[in-house]
Amino acid sequence: MKFIKGRSKDKAVAKNMSSSNTFIDKVNSYQNGLGSRWQTLSPRDQLALIILSLFLLIFLGGYGGYSVHQAAKSSKEAYQGQIADYFWLRAQASNVDNNALAANSAEGAAIAPATRVNSLLSNSGIVDAQVVATGESVQLSFNNASQAVVSTALSQLSQQGWQFTQLAMEQDELTKSITVQATITS
Incomplete structure (x- = not known):
């Protein structure tokens, strides 16, 4: 086998x-x-x-x-x-928010003061601003490297009827970035 x-x-x-x-x-x-x-x-x-x-x-x-x-x-x-579309959409984001705010104000809805200030700052070119409503005043803080952008933002706030009760501006010597801290009332 x-x-x-x-x-x-x-x-x-x-x-x-x-x-x-x-x-x-x-x-x-x-x-x-x-x-x-x-x-x-x-x-x-x-x-x-x-x-x-x-x-x-x-x-x-x-x-x-x-x-x-x-x-x-x-x-x-x-x-x-795709990158161009992304940056275009990012640039248009403030316009979309402003259009929504304009639609709300046209309907008679009251806009919070902090929201109005933040909208004015973003229209002026200020991004990442910290805006807090404290009673009848609004406290804001932001950084920007351009003096022109900072002065435009502050002048637009005063043109819209905001009065500065406190304003502090400092410029960093290394980065030349301007730090703004303010308290405003309407």
Whole structure:
């Protein structure tokens, strides 16, 4: 029995080797056929075939590189478009809030003083202002690097009827950023 089992394993191994040998034999016979056909070509035809093969390889490589370049270029343009849309939307955020505030005031709704001050500051170019209503007065604090923006913001507040009861301004010598702290009443 053991002798028969051993023979069946040998047959399975031989069958696997013969199937892999048949593939290798097919590849070898194909290569031999190509080699013999190559030898039967005249030197002029061999040169023409070499040049044609090189041209084909260069063309395919160039087209592949061009395709990759075009895909990268379109991806970059799409990314830049999305970034431009993001910054446009971010710039328009204050307009959206102001339109909503204008709609509320047109309907007769009372706007909180801190909200009005914050809206005026954002329209002047001040971002991240801290505005707190304390009774009848409003306390505000913000930083900005531009003196023109700070003076425009403060003048708009006074033009809208706000009176400064306390104002402190300091400029950082290193960053040239101006810190404004004020208390205003309407």
